[in-house]
Amino acid sequence: MTTTAPDAPPARSSLRRGHWIDHWDPEDATFWERTGAKVANRNLWYSILSEHIGFSIWTMWSVLVLFMGPEYGIDAAGKFFLVAVPTLVGSILRLPYTMAPARFGGRNWTVVSAALLLIPTVLAAFVMQPGTPYWVFVVVAAVGGLGGGxxxxxxxxxNAFYPEAKKGWALGLNAGGGNIGVPVIQLVGLLIIATAGTSAPGILLGIYIPLIVVAATFAAIKMDNITSMRNDTGAFSEAVRESQTWVMSFLYIGTFGSFIGYSFAFGLVLQNQFGRTPLQAAAVTFIGPLLGSVIRPVGGWLADRYGGAKITFYNFVGMGVSTLVVLAASAADSLALFTVGFVLLFALTGVGNGSTYKMIPAIFRGQARVAIESDGADPGQAYLRARRLSGAVIGIAGAVGALGGLFINLAFRQSFMTAQSGDPAFWSFLAFYVVCIAVTYAVYLRPAPAHVALAGV
Incomplete structure (x- = not known):
């Protein structure tokens, strides 16, 4: 059943003022077929491009550390800390970035956020050479966190462009296309190391500077702002008071936190635990993030079809099993089995990323149904609130979840410092996945309150 806000004329075209769209009602089936789908899909593709470059710049230090040979004088612990710094900054920036589309317009902020990526890229091009003080590397890596926002x-x-029934696939495609920026920059780094050696990190940075300009330009020309989102910053404070925000943020630590943390750490783990050279590590580092990125829309699609909570629950079970495979491989000193287990873990993080993000709009749309059916709330206002909160919670969960990447890299740093192995870190990750399994079941799968039962999660 399609619901149309009473004050929105049904089936009319979006009213446009330049790049601002004044009328947007994706839940109106006629509007969606006539106008909405075409506009939403166009914005989606150019959003993916900008986000893709953002992820590449955010994770470029996972590649740059592979160029840092003995002449840089940085040990394994120092490198793990170096890749943890942009994770922390990017996580923090996700909170203000969440509110930016409502304040400035989605298209406008995409242009600005893409252009800002020039700063860490140009700075890195200047400092990537032996003899640079370690603190300078830390500062420039921190600026690289801009890509995480x-x-x-x-x-x-x-999220604001798509109807509920299509959010899982659209958000999964948007996130997956962005996540692919991780393996792409790692693959580019591999090609550079294989052809020019570890003394040419400037080539990598020189490739991305014009790509950033292209992404910002296309966003300026092709994307739109939705007027109803503007100045909707009150949704953020409302979302902070909503308990479901923090449950979903916790689960997202397990999925996306694992994805981004492992993306930063995989190459360093292979070098330090199995003695791989930078080229040997780079040759497989990109595989896990690539699978995790490509499969993310599948997680959204599965959640659309079978329910996000079920997919998330079984996905965490799979992540726990994969971690046990990694630990078994480490005990047997089997690089092949270790790589298989780690890559499988990456793939499951992608599925979980898609399914958890599908759950967020479903939960708040379920709350809207309860308000309409039980409390007599106005349908237009109830569903508008659901869209507002969904957008805010997606941002908050993204910020909190990304902090998981920081914890993973700090755990690896401590693990290698004390045990010269990643095993203690993996045992801690396994324990966390067990907790995520329990939380998913307790909150969303056992007999639950009405807002969950109607949410379709």
Whole structure:
């Protein structure tokens, strides 16, 4: 059943003022077929491009550390800390980036956030050479966190363009296309190391500078702002008071936190635990993030079809099993089995990323149904609130979830410092996945309150 806000004329075209769209009602089936789908899909593709470059810049230090040979004088612990710094900054930036589309417009902020990526890229081009003080590397890596914020604003923006029935696939495609920026920059780094050696990190940075300009330009020309989102910053404070925000943020630590943390750490783990050279590590580092990125829309699609909570629950079970495979491989000193287990773990993080993000709009739309059916709330206002909260919670969960990447890299740093192995870190990750399994079941799968039963999660 399609619900149309009473004050929105049904089936009319979007009213446009330049790049601003004044009328947007994706739940109106006629509006969606006539106008909405075409506009939403166009914004989706250019959002993916910008977010893709953002992820590449955010994770570029996972590649740059592979160029840092003995002449840089940085040990394994120092490198793990170096890749943890942009994770922390990117996580923090996701909170203000979540509110930016509502304040400035989704298209406008995409242009700005894409252009800002020039700063960490140009700075890195200047400092990537032996003899640079370690603190300078830390500062420049921190600026690289700018790329981590793009995800939050992009997802909040795209969430507003799509109807509930299509959010899982659209958000999964948007996030997956962005996540692919991780393996792409790692693959580019591999090609550079294989052809020019570890002394040429400037080539990598020189490739991305014009790509950033292209992404910002296309966003300016092709994307739109939705007027109803503007100045809707009150949704953020409302979302902070909503308990479901923190449950979903916790689960997202397990899925996306694992994805981004492992993306930063995989190459360093292979080098330090199995003695791989930078080229040997780079040759497989990109495989896990690539699978995790490509499969993310599948997680959204599965959640659309079978329910996000079920997919998320069984996905965490799979992540726990995969972690046990990694630990068994480590005990047997089997690089092949270790790589298989780690890559499988990556793939499951992608599925979980898609399913958890599908759950967020479903939960708040379920709350809207309860308000309409039990309390007599106005349908238009109830569903508008659901869209507002969904966008805010997506940003908050993205920020909190990304902090998981920081914890993973700090855990690896401590693990290698004390045990010269990643095993203690993996045991801690396994324990966390067990807790995620329990939380998913307790909150969403056992007999639950009405707002969950109607949410379709």
């Amino acid at each position: 793009n995800f939050a604003s992009s997802m909040a923006n795209i």
